[in-house]
Every structure is written in C-alpha cells, then in structure tokens.
Amino acid sequence: MKKQTIIVTGAGSGIGKGIAKYFLDRGDNVVINSFTETALQNTFDEFGAGDNLAMFAGDVSNKKTGEELVKIALENFGSVDVLINNAGIFESKPFLEVEESYLDKFLSTNLKGTYFTTQSVIPQMLKQQDGVVINIGTPLVNHGLGGWPASAPIASKGAIHALTIQLAAEFGKQNIRVNTVAPGVIRTPMHGDKADLSAGLHLVNRVGEIDDIAEMVYTVAKSNFITGSIINVDGGKGAGHNLN
Numbered sequence: 064m065k066k067q068t069i070i071v072t073g074a075g076s077g078i079g080k081g082i083a084k085y086f087l088d089r090g091d092n093v094v095i096n097s098f099t100e101t102a103l104q105n106t107f108d109e110f111g112a113g114d115n116l117a118m119f120a121g122d123v124s125n126k127k128t129g130e131e132l133v134k135i136a137l138e139n140f141g142s143v144d145v146l147i148n149n150a151g152i153f154e155s156k157p158f159l160e161v162e163e164s165y166l167d168k169f170l171s172t173n174l175k176g177t178y179f180t181t182q183s184v185i186p187q188m189l190k191q192q193d194g195v196v197i198n199i200g201t202p203l204v205n206h207g208l209g210g211w212p213a214s215a216p217i218a219s220k221g222a223i224h225a226l227t228i229q230l231a232a233e234f235g236k237q238n239i240r241v242n243t244v245a246p247g248v249i250r251t252p253m254h255g256d257k258a259d260l261s262a263g264l265h266l267v268n269r270v271g272e273i274d275d276i277a278e279m280v281y282t283v284a285k286s287n288f289i290t291g292s293i294i295n296v297d298g299g300k301g302a303g304h305n306l307n
C-alpha cells in the first residue's frame with residue numbers, strides 16, 4: 064500500500080493517540096498534534112521519535128495550528144494525504160445551566176477546530192487532486208439520552224456531521240473524500256475509570272476499545288470510494304440500548 068502522510072489532531076491521548084499509532088505501525092508518515100505540549104512530547108517519545116513522525120502542539124480552534132501542521136507535513140514528508148480531526152472535548156451539563164462561555168468552549172474546540180484545520184489542509188489536497196478528511200463525531204447526534212444531558216457538545220458534533228456532508232459535496236469532484244466516524248463509548252482517559260458503566264448503552268452490552276475506532280479510520284483513509292458518510296462504530300449504540 065502507498066505510504067501516505069497523515070495528520071492526527073488530539074493525538075496526545077485516547078483515540079487520537081491510538082489512531083496515530085495504527086498508521087505508524089503500518090508504515091505511514093504521521094504528524095501528531097494536541098493542546099498540551101508535554102503530553103504530546105511524551106507520546107512522540109513513546110512512539111520512538113522516528114523519521115516518519117513529527118509533532119506540533121497547539122489549539123486546533125486557531126487556524127494557525129492547522130497551517131503549521133500542513134507546513135510541517137510538507138517540509139518533512141512532501142504531502143498531506145489524510146487529515147483526522149479527532150481533537151475534541153465532551154462533558155455533561157443540563158441545558159438550562161449552560162452559559163455562553165460554556166457553549167463557546169465546545170463550538171470552539173470541536174466545530175471551529177474541525178472547520179479551520181480542514182480549511183488549512185484542503186488547498187494542499189486540491190493541488191494533489193487527492194485527499195481524505197475524517198472527522199470524529201458521535202451517534203448521539205441522532206440518538207438522545209435524557210439521563211445524560213450534553214446539549215453543548217452534541218450541538219457541536221451535530222455541526223461536524225453536517226459539515227462532513229457539505230464538504231464531501233463541495234470537493235468530491237476534486238477527489239477529496241470527507242467522512243465522519245462516530246464512536247460509541249470507547250475506553251479512553253475521557254471516561255476515567257467509569258467507561259464500563261456505559262456498557263448497557265450498546266446493543267453488544269460492552270464499551271468499545273481504541274483500536275475498534277483506529278481500524279475503521281484506517282479503512283476509510285485507504286478507501287477511494289467512501290465519501291459523505293457518517294459511519295457508526297458504536298456496538299449498536301446508535302440503533303438502540305441494552306438496558307434492563
């Protein structure tokens with residue numbers, strides 16, 4: 064398989080870190096990003112700091128971060144083949160307690176982060192007439208949970224799902240494919256040691272593991288004919304519950 068250059072945001076921990084490792088292990092070049100420099104540096108060192116790896120710490124909601132990631136990818140590897148917009152935050156707060164600054168936090172990191180990082184890579188993908196953008200969404204966009212109120216992050220993720228389809232339409236003729244992978248509850252630091260409490264939200268009655276997502280992201284990245292798709296990798300969470 065052709066060696067490609069992959070940018071992964073939010074790769075200092077959890078799903079993003081697992082995705083970055085998955086591509087690295089299969090021979091691709093990877094540029095990793097996350098917000099906190101020390102965490103990212105630890106990941107960089109843990110991955111072996113090899114020639115096929117580069118890093119840049121920065122806030123994805125600032126377009127300069129995306130531009131820097133593209134610059135680093137081109138300087139080190141000569142192309143940007145795949146962008147994985149994984150950096151994201153998710154918390155629960157009842158709707159009536161949400162203030163503007165709280166809502167802005169999710170719109171900024173999740174939506175603007177995905178929006179502007181994509182805006183940074185598309186010009187290079189247009190030059191190449193080839194590229195793939197994979198966003199990380201959630202099946203909760205189409206499946207509400209009354210007992211777990213999270214209107215702010217879910218609204219931001221819903222916008223990412225909509226953006227996915229719109230960009231797939233705008234850039235399809237230039238051979239740029241845009242998709243969203245929507246995970247169920249995945250065992251990552253985001254859930255602390257509480258992930259398994261959510262097992263019953265999935266038809267398979269268990270939570271997912273990071274490689275369940277990495278495997279699908281890799282498959283979508285290497286496909287030439289998947290675009291405009293929202294792909295649930297969620298143990299059936301989007302379809303129903305397994306609660307007693």
Ligand SMILES: NC(=O)c1ccc[n+]([C@@H]2O[C@H](COP(=O)([O-])OP(=O)(O)OC[C@H]3O[C@@H](n4cnc5c(N)ncnc54)[C@H](OP(=O)(O)O)[C@@H]3O)[C@@H](O)[C@H]2O)c1
Binds near residue numbers: 152200
């Ligand atoms: N885990 C799940 O069950 C689940 C389910 C559905 C969707 N997702 C989505 O999957 C993605 C990854 O989640 P996760 O569980 O792996 O979370 P995680 O372990 O908390 O990791 C999130 C990563 O995003 C980075 N990040 C956060 N804000 C950022 C910003 N403004 N700029 C750059 N990087 C930023 C973090 O960097 P720092 O640590 O440096 O802040 C960290 O590396 C998120 O988009 C999340 O919404 C997760």
